[in-house]
Amino acid sequence: MQAQHEIENAMPAASDKLNIESIRRDFPILNLKVHGRQLVYLDNAATTQKPQVVLDAIQRYYTEQNSNVHRGVHYLSQLATREYEGARVKIQRFINAAESHEVIFTHGATEGINLIASSYGRKFVHEGDEVIISAMEHHSNIVPWQMLCEQVGAKLRIIPINEKGELLIDDLEAMINARTRLIALVHLSNALGTINPVKRVIDIAHSHDVPVLLDGAQATSHLKIDVQELDCDFYVFSGHKVCGPTGIGVLYGKSQWLESMPPFMGGGDMISSVSFEKTTYNSLPYKFEAGTPNIEGAIGLGVALDYLTGIGIDRIAEYENELLDYATEVIGSIPGVKLIGTAREKSSVLSFTLENIHPHDIGTILDQEGIAIRAGHHCAQPVMKFFNVPATARASFSFYNTKQEIDTLAEGIQRVIEVFG
Amino acid sequence: MSDISELYQQVILDHNKKPRNFRKLESANREQEGYNPLCGDQLTLYLEMDGKVIKDIGFQGSGCAISKASASMMTAAVKGKTKDEAEVLFDEFHRMVKGELDPEKEENHLGRLTILSGVREYPARVKCASLSWHTLHAALENKDEAVSTE
Numbered sequence: 192m193q194a195q196h197e198i199e200n201a202m203p204a205a206s207d208k209l210n211i212e213s214i215r216r217d218f219p220i221l222n223l224k225v226h227g228r229q230l231v232y233l234d235n236a237a238t239t240q241k242p243q244v245v246l247d248a249i250q251r252y253y254t255e256q257n258s259n260v261h262r263g264v265h266y267l268s269q270l271a272t273r274e275y276e277g278a279r280v281k282i283q284r285f286i287n288a289a290e291s292h293e294v295i296f297t298h299g300a301t302e303g304i305n306l307i308a309s310s311y312g313r314k315f316v317h318e319g320d321e322v323i324i325s326a327m328e329h330h331s332n333i334v335p336w337q338m339l340c341e342q343v344g345a346k347l348r349i350i351p352i353n354e355k356g357e358l359l360i361d362d363l364e365a366m367i368n369a370r371t372r373l374i375a376l377v378h379l380s381n382a383l384g385t386i387n388p389v390k391r392v393i394d395i396a397h398s399h400d401v402p403v404l405l406d407g408a409q410a411t412s413h414l415k416i417d418v419q420e421l422d423c424d425f426y427v428f429s430g431h432k433v434c435g436p437t438g439i440g441v442l443y444g445k446s447q448w449l450e451s452m453p454p455f456m457g458g459g460d461m462i463s464s465v466s467f468e469k470t471t472y473n474s475l476p477y478k479f480e481a482g483t484p485n486i487e488g489a490i491g492l493g494v495a496l497d498y499l500t501g502i503g504i505d506r507i508a509e510y511e512n513e514l515l516d517y518a519t520e521v522i523g524s525i526p527g528v529k530l531i532g533t534a535r536e537k538s539s540v541l542s543f544t545l546e547n548i549h550p551h552d553i554g555t556i557l558d559q560e561g562i563a564i565r566a567g568h569h570c571a572q573p574v575m576k577f578f579n580v581p582a583t584a585r586a587s588f589s590f591y592n593t594k595q596e597i598d599t600l601a602e603g604i605q606r607v608i609e610v611f612g
Numbered sequence: 613m614s615d616i617s618e619l620y621q622q623v624i625l626d627h628n629k630k631p632r633n634f635r636k637l638e639s640a641n642r643e644q645e646g647y648n649p650l651c652g653d654q655l656t657l658y659l660e661m662d663g664k665v666i667k668d669i670g671f672q673g674s675g676c677a678i679s680k681a682s683a684s685m686m687t688a689a690v691k692g693k694t695k696d697e698a699e700v701l702f703d704e705f706h707r708m709v710k711g712e713l714d715p716e717k718e719e720n721h722l723g724r725l726t727i728l729s730g731v732r733e734y735p736a737r738v739k740c741a742s743l744s745w746h747t748l749h750a751a752l753e754n755k756d757e758a759v760s761t762e
């Protein structure tokens with residue numbers, strides 16, 4: 192089987208190091224030329240590239256399996272249903288959820304958070320209650336809570352950060368009170384690269400009977416996720432940031448919470464019976480999956496996670512840390528470069544500014560060199576405000592990146608400095 | 613693909629480093645905010661209107677080299693012009709950076725502003741170059757709301 196072949200390819204015999212050359216061959220897009228230059232893709236925090244096995248799975252779905260799920264007695268529908276539900280089990284294993292029905296398919300991390308804000312929010316957050324987030328959240332873990340708080344008259348409280356971009360966890364204890372209904376926290380910050388001490392946050396929260404939602408949009412591709420060990424109540428992530436397709440994501444929730452929450456959207460699949468007098472809702476996970484789902488997305492995501500598991504998340508994490516250390520050294524030592532986000536616990540993201548040169552100009556000049564980075568506020572305007580910068584340039588790494596690419600980035604930054612004289 | 617130095621010409625870099633009319637106008641009788649939410653550019657434009665004439669103009673804010681240079685060159689270009697003359701420049705400039713007006717082939721009043729024509733090769737940067745102009749347009753129309761390029 193092709194998938195198997197490529198996964199084995201990525202594993203050099205009798206060595207713990209990744210075979211990056213072989214891994215890169217799994218990602219056809221990495222061969223692309225951009226403006227006549229070899230593409231250097233360093234925008235992985237925005238989205239990751241997809242290995243051939245994922246592309247093949249999507250192609251295979253549409254050429255051999257396409258049908259609607261859960262609603263046909265015919266061969267194809269059963270096949271599609273089996274693949275779709277098979278993907279759910281793959282995801283369950285990947286995050287080590289206790290039950291597969293605790294895995295809800297969404298269209299991404301954003302929808303997952305909105306689902307909880309809407310459903311959990313409607314049921315459990317009332318006037319005068321409080322929700323806690325942190326000062327380093329992505330807009331998608333700020334705005335849904337602002338909307339909820341405004342709607343019900345609840346209060347949003349913010350755990351502050353220090354100048355390294357680390358969570359001031361000691362402030363959390365004082366912030367929790369009898370009205371705290373939820374803590375929603377980013378696991379790995381997309382703007383700063385900070386890895387939050389989520390286990391400690393969860394322990395503190397649970398000692399006050401407060402549930403915790405983790406935004407794992409960034410963490411899932413860089414850290415081993417074990418939702419039972421973390422004991423988090425909710426965990427969300429996006430397929431497209433873990434080498435899977437866009438338009439698919441996951442909400443993990445502990446059964447007892449999901450059971451007690453009302454549906455998010457109404458429609459087909461999420462009901463067990465409908466009459467004009469009364470509708471009864473379907474059981475988990477279908478209660479939260481109204482309408483025809485993103486079937487090929489789920490299947491593609493399952494294959495992507497298999498691919499990552501085949502390489503080994505621990506080995507990926509180790510290599511990515513090596514890349515980040517190297518980049519921190521090489522980029523950080525360029526005169527005029529200031530790193531934004533220097534937490535002790537950090538992964539995969541290098542946010543920086545360049546003296547007197549706006550990140551947007553850096554982005555355009557690097558693009559001409561074939562180097563893709565992100566320039567902007569990274570959907571984290573409060574973080575930018577905290578560091579008193581309008582924007583940053585951000586290079587973000589994946590396991591298919593190399594030290595040579597970081598050298599190319601360094602040369603590109605020198606070119607930016609040259610252009611601006 | 614065009615050379616990056618055509619976008620970042622010396623004149624543009626110079627305006628970026630030493631923007632003209634980069635100050636709050638105490639005599640202003642109109643003030644207008646502009647934002648580019650994508651890159652976080654922010655600009656405040658101050659106008660002193662004498663009837664239909666832009667008697668004085670100033671700006672403050674933060675942004676990339678393109679947006680800052682464009683704002684600087686714009687203030688130099690419209691100072692002393694009438695509202696109608698400024699609106700013509702707005703229209704021509706806007707069409708130039710979108711690639712709809714070729715200043716070398718079509719008649720126009722852009723003068724030195726054509727230095728920014730290189731922007732048309734960089735679609736992601738058109739908003740940077742036009743933020744100040746949209747803000748001016750709104751100020752002349754006397755709109756109260758902040759301008760956003762989104």
Ligand SMILES: Cc1ncc(COP(=O)(O)O)c(C=O)c1O
Nearest residue numbers: 299300301329331381408409429
């Ligand atoms: C930390 C974090 N949370 C949430 C999101 C939102 O993810 P999506 O746009 O895939 O829903 C992102 C994406 O950039 C992110 O980095």
